[in-house]
Amino acid sequence: AQSVAQPEDQVNVAEGNPLTVKCTYSVSGNPYLFWYVQYPNRGLQFLLKYITGDNLVKGSYGFEAEFNKSQTSFHLKKPSALVSDSALYFCAVRDMGGGSYIPTFGRGTSLIVHP
Amino acid sequence: NAGVTQTPKFQVLKTGQSMTLQCAQDMNHEYMSWYRQDPGMGLRLIHYSVGAGITDQGEVPNGYNVSRSTTEDFPLRLLSAAPSQTSVYFCASSTQGAAFYEQYFGPGTRLTVT
Numbered sequence A: 001a002q003s004v005a006q007p008e009d010q011v012n013v014a015e016g017n018p019l020t021v022k023c024t025y026s027v028s029g030n031p032y033l034f035w036y037v038q039y040p041n042r043g044l045q046f047l048l049k050y051i052t053g054d055n056l057v058k059g060s061y062g063f064e065a066e067f068n069k070s071q072t073s074f075h076l077k078k079p080s081a082l083v084s085d086s087a088l089y090f091c092a093v094r095d096m097g098g099g100s101y102i103p104t105f106g107r108g109t110s111l112i113v114h115p
Numbered sequence B: 001n002a003g004v005t006q007t008p009k010f011q012v013l014k015t016g017q018s019m020t021l022q023c024a025q026d027m028n029h030e031y032m033s034w035y036r037q038d039p040g041m042g043l044r045l046i047h048y049s050v051g052a053g054i055t056d057q058g059e060v061p062n063g064y065n066v067s068r069s070t071t072e073d074f075p076l077r078l079l080s081a082a083p084s085q086t087s088v089y090f091c092a093s094s095t096q097g098a099a100f101y102e103q104y105f106g107p108g109t110r111l112t113v114t
Helices: none
Strands: A003-005 A010-014 A019-021 A024-026 A031-038 A044-050 A056-058 A064-068 A073-078 A087-095 A109-114 B004-007 B010-013 B019-025 B031-038 B042-051 B054-057 B064-066 B076-078 B087-094 B109-113
Touching: A003 A087, A010 A019, A019 A109, A024 A073, A024 A087, A031 A064, A031 A073, A044 A056, A044 A064, A073 A087, B004 B087, B010 B019, B019 B031, B019 B087, B042 B064
Parallel strands: A010 A109, B010 B109
Antiparallel strands: A003 A024, A019 A073, A031 A044, A031 A087, A056 A064, A064 A073, A087 A109, B004 B019, B019 B076, B031 B042, B031 B087, B042 B054, B064 B076, B087 B109
16 A cells, blocks of 8 residues: 655745755555645646656756655755745655555645745 | 646536536546545545546545546546535546656636535
8 A cells, every 4th residue: 555644734934945845655665756736726736756766856946855765755855945935735656566556645735935 | 738627617516416527638648537635635536547448446436436438538427416525626647658657637626515
């Protein structure tokens, strides 16, 4: 079975400061990991993914995420937050060992960047 | 290339009514999914399809039906609407090719059942 947890409902950060949005996962095999962003009244947009290879993945809008197999984590990061980064962020996992066709999503983390 | 489209954008139903939420994609994706989004619950998978003629249940399938007669279309039917089905519904598609299951989402349908 595959599952993902986003332990923070909300993250607050000042503009210009680094941000981290946390994600941990559970799978029986190897994971495919994804981050999506949702702006108000919009559908989800893909940010980045980890399939294999380098543990540091770079994505859209200056975001990056670090895959840590020992800690089963895939935290989303950005060196310098912008007010326009304020949105709802979702982590998702697909278990390549479990035979699932569709990823499971976390509950989402609301990121608020203060001017 | 329109991506994933959903209609209608908004809908109000009375308890017991039925309706169909439409979803279409023009990217020739094999996989399509329906999710509902509720506050504090994230995205929950209702039904999904891995190709035309093939569908399966997700986490919360009760009260919903789907069919996939073409690659492009994946409608979601509410059989007898209930207030518990008030939610925002998202359709998504993906391919098993180089994109490795990265999903493309539609803009959503906001459904209210009174």
